[in-house]
Amino acid sequence: MGYKFNFADADRLFCNIFDKYDIYAPKKFPKQGRYSDTDIIKYAKINSINEIEFHIKSDYSAKEVLNPINETLFYFIENEFRESSAPKKPILLFARPCDINAIEIQSKIFEENGEFSDIYFTRIKNNLKFVLMDCNGGDDTCFCVSMNSNFTDNWAIAIKQLENEYLLSIKDSEFTSDFENCEQTDFSPEFVQQNTLSVNIKEIPNKEVLNKLKEHPFWLEYDKRCISCGSCTVSCPTCTCFTTRDIIYSENPKVGERKRVYASCQIEGFDQMAGQKEIRNKASERMRYKVLHKYHDYKERFKTKHMCVGCGRCIHRCPEAISIVSTLEKMNNAIDEILNKDIQE
Amino acid sequence: MNKDIDIKKLRLNCYRQSKEVGKFMLQMRVPGGFIDAKYLSIVQHIAQTYGDGNFHFGTRQTFNITGIPYENIPEVNKYLEQYIEEVETCLCDVNMNTIAGEEAYWEPQSGYPTIGARNITACIGNYHCICGNINTFELARKIESIIFPSHYHIKINISGCPNDCNKAHMCDFGIIGVARMEYHPERCIACGACVKACEKGATRVLSLNENLGRIEKDACCCVGCGECVRACPTSAWTRQETPFYRVIIGGRTGRQTPRAGKMFLNWATEDVILNTLKNWQKFSAYVMDNKPEYLHGGHLIDRAGYKKFKEIILDGVKLNPECLVAENIFWDETEYRSNFNVKPINLHK
Known part of the structure; x- marks a missing residue:
């Protein structure tokens, strides 16, 4: 069972929810794209349901709501410090299945990796509900079906925007009363069954093959192609790496704040150590690190799915037109080559 | 024959x-x-x-x-x-x-009525180019109806960005598409990609303040190319929605005094550009006493002097608040004939 209502009625119906929640959703920012006269779609706090971009995939992912690009952890004055405050209101987050699944991967890293849970992440996540946005299969960079992230049941409300009206389905009884006077209709969310893009990622059977794969020459292509800008990891809904930065107010170094800021394994200096030494000096090495982390190491460690939901944002945002799917196909070929050689030997 | x-x-x-x-x-x-x-x-x-x-x-x-x-x-x-x-x-x-x-009646089967105002040239602009800040040919089409048909000679070149592939610096009235940038510090990861891009491809106006984890900008010398936007992985730099233009005047080739043009307007809006050009006929008529000669725009500016040019060409033009106008122009010519300006009084026009 579901409900339907017109665009004009949307904000009236959501008004109680707007009072109680901060609503975040993908929103179009005209002409803020990388190239002139192109738009950008990113997550923002919205004040009207009609502001939401329902049909075009956002350039940046929903992770920015739980894990902002810049986040103040605490403020310090001399020897004292005060933790930054948590958001005052709970959050209602509009997201497609890929992004909802990605938040679960974020949670693995922030909450289950190591011995403590990251309070800054957890305090938002525990106070957040999802509105599942209908997805028609995305664009030609989407491959969620291949990554098993086309489905989710982690949602309170499901919504689909039609030409003049919205269809709604409610799972969380908290919201039932807001819509009880709406026209009823048959609506329950449907999930994408097929994307135009697909990939089948080969397992790396053992450490020996892994080590040979690391040395395989196919990675070298990225020394020439990748410019190490980090656009892929910033837009990736599953990447969690950050660095910390102390901001010093004015000329008094005793007063300031500690922030965490996104870091990217693709940007030079990511792995620079105290002695200035860097482990991965070349774009090809950084690419290899990213790919193996996402499509081997993470799964190996957590015994779960890969660290990718197939949203295709890294493909979409790459200014040098590098496709992760093509990279994975090349990696598959390299694995085959290594295995065949082993048999021949 | x-x-x-x-x-x-x-x-x-x-x-x-x-x-x-x-x-x-x-x-x-x-x-x-x-x-x-x-x-x-x-x-x-x-x-x-x-x-x-x-x-x-x-x-x-x-x-x-x-x-x-x-x-x-x-x-x-x-x-x-x-x-x-x-x-x-x-x-x-x-x-x-x-x-x-x-x-003036024009017989449709008689071909072009005049060659005076020359064809407006443009680079491909942001219709295609990843560097372009403006749609160059749409602007050219708007200008065409202002300057053509006219016997007064003006050469207009439009470039989509300050790289100026279409040589706005080498014509009477060159137009360059520029962008004014917005910085969103909450999205900045202080990676320094913009600083490097500006250093390599523009005017080195950006620097990274390590204490604040922010980019600082010497806005005065920004050429408005948008390389910082193109380099930024997080959209911490974006272009403002309104396109802006720089106008370069008085550039030319020629046998006697080729020279690169000089900046006349900076950060002008499209309205300012179009309204300025609407005064072009008036300015040309003033300099040549209403008798079009085979003499192009840059020479007219020389004859009138920059100050007079500025007075007539900006007459009634409401400048946008960001728009800057050159106080003076110091031409820098290559003279192929030394002292060619020194001549008998009857050759002075």
């Missing part, structure tokens, strides 16, 4: 005299140098039917068709009617029944 041809009249009709007496080269206007590819068949037809079968990309982005015999010109002009109608009247909203804004 016994020919009696009014060469100057044909030049005004956009047919250029050739080495071979009686043969001419047609120059078809393509405002902004961008047009539906279907018109290439018209070019081919004219070249193969009336010309010598060859074609040249005009240096001002006209379609140039060589080897047209004098006798064929009336036929070519008839054939051109459709092209002129579609390109000038429909695409650019040009009123062909005017000359310099004054009513």
Whole structure:
């Protein structure tokens, strides 16, 4: 069972929810794209349901709501410090299945990796509900079906925007009363069954093959192609790496704040150590690190799915037109080559 | 060969005299140098039917068709009617029944009424280019109806960005698309990509303040190219929605005093550009006492002096708040004839 209502009625119906929640959703920012006269779609706090971009995939992912690009952890004055405050209101987050699944991967890293849970992440996540946005299969960079992230049941409300009206389905009884006077209709969310893009990622059977794969020459292509800008990891809904930065107010170094800021394994200096030494000096090495982390190491460690939901944002945002799917196909070929050689030997 | 041809009249009709007496080269206007590819068949037809079968990309982005015999010109002009109608009247909203804004009957089958205001050239701009800040040919089409038809000579080049591939610095009135940037510190990861891009490709106005984890900008010397936006992985730099323009005046090639143009306006909006150009006829008429000569815009600015030029060309133009206007211009010419400005008083005009 579901409900339907017109665009004009949307904000009236959501008004109680707007009072109680901060609503975040993908929103179009005209002409803020990388190239002139192109738009950008990113997550923002919205004040009207009609502001939401329902049909075009956002350039940046929903992770920015739980894990902002810049986040103040605490403020310090001399020897004292005060933790930054948590958001005052709970959050209602509009997201497609890929992004909802990605938040679960974020949670693995922030909450289950190591011995403590990251309070800054957890305090938002525990106070957040999802509105599942209908997805028609995305664009030609989407491959969620291949990554098993086309489905989710982690949602309170499901919504689909039609030409003049919205269809709604409610799972969380908290919201039932807001819509009880709406026209009823048959609506329950449907999930994408097929994307135009697909990939089948080969397992790396053992450490020996892994080590040979690391040395395989196919990675070298990225020394020439990748410019190490980090656009892929910033837009990736599953990447969690950050660095910390102390901001010093004015000329008094005793007063300031500690922030965490996104870091990217693709940007030079990511792995620079105290002695200035860097482990991965070349774009090809950084690419290899990213790919193996996402499509081997993470799964190996957590015994779960890969660290990718197939949203295709890294493909979409790459200014040098590098496709992760093509990279994975090349990696598959390299694995085959290594295995065949082993048999021949 | 016994020919009696009014060469100057044909030049005004956009047919250029050739080495071979009686043969001419047609120059078809393509405002902004961008047009539906279907018109290439018209070019081919004219070249193969009336010309010598060859074609040249005009240096001002006209379609140039060589080897047209004098006798064929009336036929070519008839054939051109459709092209002129579609390109000038429909695409650019040009009123062909005017000359310099004054009513003047034009016979549609008589070809181009004047060569005065030259074809507006443009780079491909942001229709295609990843660096472009503006749609160059759309601007060219808006300007076409302001400057054409007119016997007053003006060369306008439009470049989509400060890289100026289309040499706005080498014409009378060069227009460069620029962007004013916005910085969103909450999205900045202090990776320094913009700093490097500005250092390598622009004017080194960005630096990373390590204490604040923020980018600082010397806004004064920013050329508005948008390289920082292009380099930024997080959209911490974006362009403002309104496009802006820089105007470079008085650039030229030539035998005597070639020179690169100088900045006249910076951060002007499209309205300012169009309204400024609407004063071009008035300025030219003032300098030449209403008698158009074969003398292009940069020389007119020289004759009037920059201050007078500024006074007339900006008359009634409401500048946007960001717009800057050159207080003075210090020309820097290459003189191929020393002291060529020193001449008998009767040669002074």
